[in-house]
Amino acid sequence: MATIPSHALRHLTLTRPWLRKIRCTTSLAFSSQDLLLTYPDDDNNNNNDTDHTKKTTNSKSQAFFPKKNQVLELECESLAFKGKGVCKVADSGFVLLCDNALPGERFIGRVSRKKGSYAEVTKLKTLSPHRDLVDAPCEYASYCGGCKTQNLSYEAQLRAKEQQVRELVIHVGKLSDKNSDFECIMKPIVPCDVQFHYRNKMEFSFGSQKWLPKELLHEKLDGNDNYALGLHAPGYFDKILNVDKCLLQSEPANKILATVQDNWKDPELGLSPYNVHSHTGFLKHLVLRTGRNMKTDLPELMVNFVTSSYKPEMLKPLVEKISAIPEVVSIMNNVNTSVGNTSVGEEEYTLYGKSTITESLRGLTFQISANSFFQTNTHQAEVLYKLIEDCAGLRGDASEIVLDLFCGTGTIGLTLAKKAKHVYGYEVVAQAVADAHRNAKLNGISNTTFVQGDLNKIDENFGKHFPKPDIVISDPNRPGMHMKLIKFLLKLKAPKIVYVSCNPATCARDIDYLCHGVMEQNIKGCYKLKSIQPVDMFPHTPHIECVCLLELC
Structure with missing residues (x-):
């Protein structure tokens, strides 16, 4: 596992509610695998930060710090990014992460690595199994890192993923779960009907x-x-x-x-x-x-x-x-x-x-070459793209402009083109852009323009070569959107943004920026989060997809 950089530790401090004032870095150099996607239970998260600071100054968690190779008895409370189990030492708030530990499981673990605000643990022996234990059908499940949760019931997998997104929206996206419309915004996770043999x-x-x-x-x-x-x-x-x-x-x-x-x-x-x-x-x-x-x-x-x-x-x-x-x-x-x-x-x-x-x-035919990007789960991609189309809410009268950022081979833009006036797609990979042009031609679609460009390196001229869009689709990779692009979107003020994310941590961060701005850079947000829909694209893995709808205030 790569060393977690100091700025990613800010996400780890989200496990301490009294540190919620610390903002996520605006740099995108960190890796998404460094971000926790869940948090230990907190019964007092209505208290203000000052009260938390006072209460925890002399807490046991402040005094406790495990030694390397120390053996501890632990219980896994929840799952984090990459499927690591989140555990706490009894009578302390110190967080430990353990591979192959699942919620409800009690086990003996040895501290393998220490960090500033958490440690990593290697599981030595299970004392009692997790509460949703099932037999993993794959003979390699206990060794292979691909399906970390195959021995967790599918219903429990869905609950864990939905809870991860919920916690991130609250703690990173700064959306209060006390608001009356929170449950309308936070949608239940969409399960995958096909749980094996789904990868293409x-x-x-x-x-x-x-x-x-x-x-x-x-x-x-x-x-x-x-x-x-x-x-x-x-x-x-x-x-x-x-x-x-x-x-x-x-x-x-x-x-x-x-x-x-x-x-x-x-x-x-x-x-x-x-x-x-x-x-x-x-x-x-x-x-x-x-x-x-x-x-x-x-x-x-x-x-x-x-x-x-x-x-x-x-x-x-x-x-x-x-x-x-x-x-x-x-x-x-x-x-x-x-x-x-x-x-x-x-x-x-x-x-x-x-x-x-x-x-x-979605009714279109795509040619896939050896190195083409294409959604890995075709069955669930149908579900995902239908959700994107519903969020976009195109009127269907060919009057609206769509800006498709991180368009890849153009699959999202091409599925929306039949209802749009024109779709403008931007993608950094040259071969993907070539595939997008080829797939547009294959399907007889002429109202699309695909351009190669690095959206992490845009300048003040970006946006001058296409009309103002009515709808922006943004589907970035795991690091999320660069601050340059966020500033552009806040200046552009498109009526609607559909944000598609494969990393709920950076998704929640970008939602915070778009809705609440960046105080230290004197940037004001101008969007309101209308809905966030988790989608289980890859059962038995920790990965979560989200479709978010933001509308201009």
Whole structure:
């Protein structure tokens, strides 16, 4: 886990209600994974800050600070960002975070890291299980970091996610839950009807070091036995948890994964995994994407091998095996010659079939290339985009201008274009902009303009090349919106902003700025939050999507 920078600690102080006057930094350099998404219970949060300060000056929590390697008995109270359990030492307010701890679970933990206002704990032994225990159907659930809450009932997962958003809106967004309209603003979370096999894209890594659980560490692995294809073990960049299937991806994708697993380590093929230490080896990643044939409505799959060099003859035996699977319509090879281990290559080759697959969303057809961004859960994206469309509230008379910020491949803007006069989209990734143009043409949409540009680096000229919008759609990545963009929006004063967020912490911060301004920079807010709708896009994971509607005061 990366070291949490000092300014992110301000979010941790939100667990102390008497420190709520401290504002979030206006810098966006911090990572969203550094932000807590939930807070310990507080029975006195109606008291003013001064009273809290007086009451806590001599509190036990001020005197308590655990030592590294100290063993403590703890109870998990709630979940934080990335699914960490939030715990407090008995009779103190000191906060400890623990991986794989779930609400209601009592356990013995050892302090592994200390920070200024909290510490991290490694769970040693469970004393009593959490209150919503279920059997995790995945055999890798206790080792893999992908599905942290698979052994928590789905109803409990939804409650935890909704509570995280609620607490953030109150403490960071500064929306009082005592207001009569709070429950109208804070909507119940929208569940996902499909809780397994919902991902249309999975990225697996090849590795020269197989990760083993503690009980198997005594086993000595040599040569190919130490090779692995799967997912990075939590906390390791160089060790791979070998997996034969993943319950989050489609069944045809699991069929492909099993075929690759059965063949890639055959000595006769001469294939070697990339070694991140020596920077040698050939195979880096296996990326599987699932689309849909628009004529048959059956799944069609793309297989993308990411390699350190272009040697198609070495992949030929695998290509022959995989192409025999009926659902496979595309096998690609991305070549990444850099020492970095990303799945995007500098060059791309088609080894079998076509270079794109297709998918349908909100009545439109999208072509998806190996490196295209597309919503990972197609089924729930239909729900999400319907919510966005409802919040936008376009009249449908082709009279309104839409500004689509962080537009990606244009999926949101294109689904709104049929009701708008014109959609202007901005996106930093050149390939995504090219995909947006291609998808507009594919669907016969002519009232869209997509422009490449970095919205974190806008200047005073931004906004001069398009008319004032009636509606702004903003869908930033996890760090949220840069202060430059927030200032622009406050100056622009569009009647309506629909804010789509994958990080409730930075979402709540930006809502605060848009509604209440930034006092230390003498910036006044001019919006009112009308609704915030959490959406569970990825069951069994800590991720939460939110659709927020703000209207000009």
